[in-house]
Amino acid sequence: MATKLPPVDALLVGFGWTGALLGQELSDAGLNVLALERGGWRDTTTDFATTFIQDELRYYYRHALFQEPARETLSFRNSRSETALPMRQLGSFLPGTGVGGAGIHWNGQNWRFLPSDFLARSHNTDRYGAAAIPQDMTIQDWGVTYDDLEPYFDKWEYLCGISGKAGNIKGQIQPGGNPFEGPRTREYPNPPMEMTYGPTLFAQAANDVGLKPFPAPSANMSRAYTNPLGVQLGPCTYCGFCEKFGCGNYSKASPQTTILPVLLRKKNFALKTECEVIKINLDSDRKRAVSVTYVDTQGEEYEQPADLIVLSAFVLHNVHLLLLSGIGTPYDPSTGAGTLGKNYAYQIVSSVDVFYDDKILNPFIGAGALGMVVDEFNGDNFDHSNLGFLGGGYIACWNTNGRPIETHLVPDGTPKWGAKWKRAVVRDYLRSMSVATHGAVMSHRGNYLDLDPTYRDFLGRPLMRMTFDYTDNEHRMSDFLTGKAEQIARAMKPREIRSNPRKGHYDITPYQTTHNTGGAIMGSNPRDSVLNRYLQHWDVSNLFVMGSSTFPQNPGYNPTGTVAALALWSAQAIRTQYLKNPGPLVQA
Amino acid sequence: MANTERAASPGLNRRALLTAGIVAGSSLAISSGSATADTISQQVPWAPGEANNPAPVATGGYQFFTQDEVAWVDAVVSRLIPKDELGPGARELGVTVFIDRQLAGAYGRAERWYMGGPWAKGTETQGYQSRMAPAQLYRAAIKAVDGYCRNGFGGKAFVDLGAEQQDKVLGDLEEGKAKLEQVDGKAFFKQLLLNTQEGFFADPLYGGNKNMAAWKMIGFPGARYDYRDFVSKHGQRYPLPPVSLYGRPHWTPKG
Numbered sequence: 001m002a003t004k005l006p007p008v009d010a011l012l013v014g015f016g017w018t019g020a021l022l023g024q025e026l027s028d029a030g031l032n033v034l035a036l037e038r039g040g041w042r043d044t045t046t047d048f049a050t051t052f053i054q055d056e057l058r059y060y061y062r063h064a065l066f067q068e069p070a071r072e073t074l075s076f077r078n079s080r081s082e083t084a085l086p087m088r089q090l091g092s093f094l095p096g097t098g099v100g101g102a103g104i105h106w107n108g109q110n111w112r113f114l115p116s117d118f119l120a121r122s123h124n125t126d127r128y129g130a131a132a133i134p135q136d137m138t139i140q141d142w143g144v145t146y147d148d149l150e151p152y153f154d155k156w157e158y159l160c161g162i163s164g165k166a167g168n169i170k171g172q173i174q175p176g177g178n179p180f181e182g183p184r185t186r187e188y189p190n191p192p193m194e195m196t197y198g199p200t201l202f203a204q205a206a207n208d209v210g211l212k213p214f215p216a217p218s219a220n221m222s223r224a225y226t227n228p229l230g231v232q233l234g235p236c237t238y239c240g241f242c243e244k245f246g247c248g249n250y251s252k253a254s255p256q257t258t259i260l261p262v263l264l265r266k267k268n269f270a271l272k273t274e275c276e277v278i279k280i281n282l283d284s285d286r287k288r289a290v291s292v293t294y295v296d297t298q299g300e301e302y303e304q305p306a307d308l309i310v311l312s313a314f315v316l317h318n319v320h321l322l323l324l325s326g327i328g329t330p331y332d333p334s335t336g337a338g339t340l341g342k343n344y345a346y347q348i349v350s351s352v353d354v355f356y357d358d359k360i361l362n363p364f365i366g367a368g369a370l371g372m373v374v375d376e377f378n379g380d381n382f383d384h385s386n387l388g389f390l391g392g393g394y395i396a397c398w399n400t401n402g403r404p405i406e407t408h409l410v411p412d413g414t415p416k417w418g419a420k421w422k423r424a425v426v427r428d429y430l431r432s433m434s435v436a437t438h439g440a441v442m443s444h445r446g447n448y449l450d451l452d453p454t455y456r457d458f459l460g461r462p463l464m465r466m467t468f469d470y471t472d473n474e475h476r477m478s479d480f481l482t483g484k485a486e487q488i489a490r491a492m493k494p495r496e497i498r499s500n501p502r503k504g505h506y507d508i509t510p511y512q513t514t515h516n517t518g519g520a521i522m523g524s525n526p527r528d529s530v531l532n533r534y535l536q537h538w539d540v541s542n543l544f545v546m547g548s549s550t551f552p553q554n555p556g557y558n559p560t561g562t563v564a565a566l567a568l569w570s571a572q573a574i575r576t577q578y579l580k581n582p583g584p585l586v587q588a
Numbered sequence: 589m590a591n592t593e594r595a596a597s598p599g600l601n602r603r604a605l606l607t608a609g610i611v612a613g614s615s616l617a618i619s620s621g622s623a624t625a626d627t628i629s630q631q632v633p634w635a636p637g638e639a640n641n642p643a644p645v646a647t648g649g650y651q652f653f654t655q656d657e658v659a660w661v662d663a664v665v666s667r668l669i670p671k672d673e674l675g676p677g678a679r680e681l682g683v684t685v686f687i688d689r690q691l692a693g694a695y696g697r698a699e700r701w702y703m704g705g706p707w708a709k710g711t712e713t714q715g716y717q718s719r720m721a722p723a724q725l726y727r728a729a730i731k732a733v734d735g736y737c738r739n740g741f742g743g744k745a746f747v748d749l750g751a752e753q754q755d756k757v758l759g760d761l762e763e764g765k766a767k768l769e770q771v772d773g774k775a776f777f778k779q780l781l782l783n784t785q786e787g788f789f790a791d792p793l794y795g796g797n798k799n800m801a802a803w804k805m806i807g808f809p810g811a812r813y814d815y816r817d818f819v820s821k822h823g824q825r826y827p828l829p830p831v832s833l834y835g836r837p838h839w840t841p842k843g
Binding site for chain 1: 625626627628629630631632633634635638639640641642667668669670672674675677694695698699700701702703704706708710711712713714715716717755758762781782784785786789790791794802803805806807808809810811812813814815816818819820822823824825826833
């Protein structure tokens with residue numbers, strides 16, 4: 001039997017970015033807040049120190065900061081005709097664990113989605129007609145608009161000290177920024193990062209072919225910064241160990257470097273680590289969440305009651321926990337009925353490598369979000385008439401790293417090993433770089449999450465099962481982007497280029513991106529979505545769900561900026577509406 | 589305030605908690621299953637002198653491989669990254685030691701991997717589905733590749749083949765043409781190649797990349813942490829030699 005604990009006002013399940021944001025907001029509102037985190041405590045000096053964090057083997061290839069599949073993983077198949085098998089080792093995506101979550105090891109590429117991204121169905125219907133959306137493409141509007149979220153994007157960017165150049169301030173296009181972005185109220189808090197050679201060459205070539213390159217918005221600090229909470233971040237040193245690593249310099253925005261020094265000192269906040277929530281418990285009429293059950297590392301079970309419960313774990317865990325708790329109706333792809341697990345999506349990436357004879361690029365001088373980008377082919381920034389696909393993505397020259405196990409580009413036709421391979425690596429390591437495309441994945445009827453009938457995790461719970469593949473829409477879109485990237489790469493006048501288009505089925509083994517989305521999506525009515533526009537569960541009004549699990553489909557940008565803006569938007573609704581009058585914020 | 593029945597008092601530091609057995613801290617290098625639950629309230633846990641340093645591999649003899657297996661791995665990694673006029677190859681830089689230490693440790697036992705059944709081969713996009721952990725896989729695969737060689741090359745083991753024949757065998761493994769007893773040769777080759785590159789390019793503290801020779805060959809400055817002065821020096825070669833997590837050999841005085 002679980003030991004029943006005294007109640008708290010608000011309970012957070014998972015303590016990464018959204019947990020920290022909600023912890024700060026709800027404790028500011030005077031609530032007694034408790035966060036439960038399945039992993040351990042981490043801090044910069046103890047765990048990410050500059051004396052040892054630059055260790056490619058330990059942190060990337062041996063996954064020191066990531067979720068262990070031995071404890072929790074999922075099963076995967078490309079389609080319902082296959083039997084899902086467990087993801088036995090991490091590959092395609094790298095969920096975090098421990099305090100800070102994936103906010104520790106992200107690159108810091110921070111975006112706002114486009115205004116039209118939030119209106120995926122209505123906007124595309126208006127512009128191209130209903131017939132342009134294939135029948136099995138289950139895209140939806142979000143129920144929230146860019147204008148709703150703008151104040152929260154702004155708040156988040158100032159919290160994190162994002163380095164960048166505005167492209168649109170209150171409707172006025174700004175030279176040097178992204179002319180396609182939605183209007184923002186003010187400039188970024190910090191100027192863009194200093195550019196290395198590779199992105200500079202990319203930007204010149206992009207200009208030459210008539211595009212408008214701009215510096216990527218970055219959560220790596222271009223200068224020392226004190227955020228509105230009074231927490232200080234240091235200038236980035238361009239060490240090239242960002243994504244997959246913690247930052248030893250306090251130079252990358254993370255929960256630890258922006259919020260926790262303030263939040264953890266509050267009297268009305270507590271964090272319990274190494275506590276794994278296994279179930280959300282409802283009352284007898286299943287309209288109210290009364291508590292969660294968690295298990296500690298000794299295997300002891302506890303029941304923690306709370307008035308308000310917020311799921312703030314990674315996208316996959318939020319959905320898994322809802323499935324395990326039996327909250328909501330699981331989605332059935334054969335009928336389209338049910339909403340829980342619906343519209344799982346991902347992103348589709350490709351690249352074009354560029355090789356010079358005469359230019360030393362020093363790829364190791366880098367940072368996670370250091371780069372130049374063009375946005376002409378993202379979202380609906382271009383006319384899709386007769387292209388045969390919807391959506392888009394950005395094309396960027398990121399200079400994230402020159403870590404040699406991971407990054408040693410070789411030209412087309414080079415063997416993968418042996419003397420010729422070695423010669424190419426030695427010749428090209430300092431003289432090569434990559435142009436990346438980062439594309440949207442529209443939701444599709446056959447892509448979803450449910451519980452696996454066979455495989456179980458370390459606590460005996462059914463694994464979540466992922467059924468996912470790219471559709472023709474994604475392949476056409478990605479090929480289109482790759483072609484544009486090739487044009488820019490050629491305009492860079494290199495010795496040669498190597499194009500790496502994305503072909504075939506989605507493959508769970510090579511690393512692509514940790515931008516998993518959907519499964520507990522938001523929307524404007526309970527027939528189509530799990531959550532209302534405030535991320536409140538339609539059926540259980542004291543349950544809120546954060547994270548990219550709320551995305552009805554996945555736009556062509558990195559998700560963290562929108563994840564954070566949604567969390568702050570939801571927190572504001574809780575503070576100003578829900579706490580005064582607990583109950584549904586939107587009538588179904 | 590929130591329920592914190594085991595709250596640490598603000599004055600009690602992390603080391604004291606560790607001593608008291610209340611906190612196991614964040615032990616990143618080991619499976620986190622051994623840690624105990626902790627409540628953090630009204631403080632930011634921190635203690636001087638605590639650092640999650642990596643441990644250099646032990647010196648001395650092989651810990652996992654037999655002498656015959658050492659000869660086999662030496663031979664294979666010499667083909668995957670050969671010694672040539674550009675510099676030493678994988679064997680010369682200690683990659684065999686690197687793989688030995690990896691297989692003798694947590695990686696060799698697949699401690700982080702999901703190893704529950706049932707097992708099925710699956711599709712290529714479903715990834716690794718063998719019930720063998722890396723250490724078992726190497727042991728079985730080395731034997732199986734030698735069996736494959738003996739069948740195809742008049743009874744000769746891999747190490748007794750000429751370089752061209754060795755490359756042919758490795759190429760057949762890579763392309764899935766070599767069918768092995770009990771082992772997926774293609775999956776094994778992929779892992780072997782990755783482990784070889786890991787040993788060649790990883791920090792020397794793990795046993796390979798001796799004297800940072802692989803980094804010197806390509807121009808990677810290693811575990812440096814501040815390039816601010818050099819960001820704007822487009823096209824110039826970075827002037828400083830590489831450094832590892834444990835410094836440079838000449839920082840330690842001889843004798």
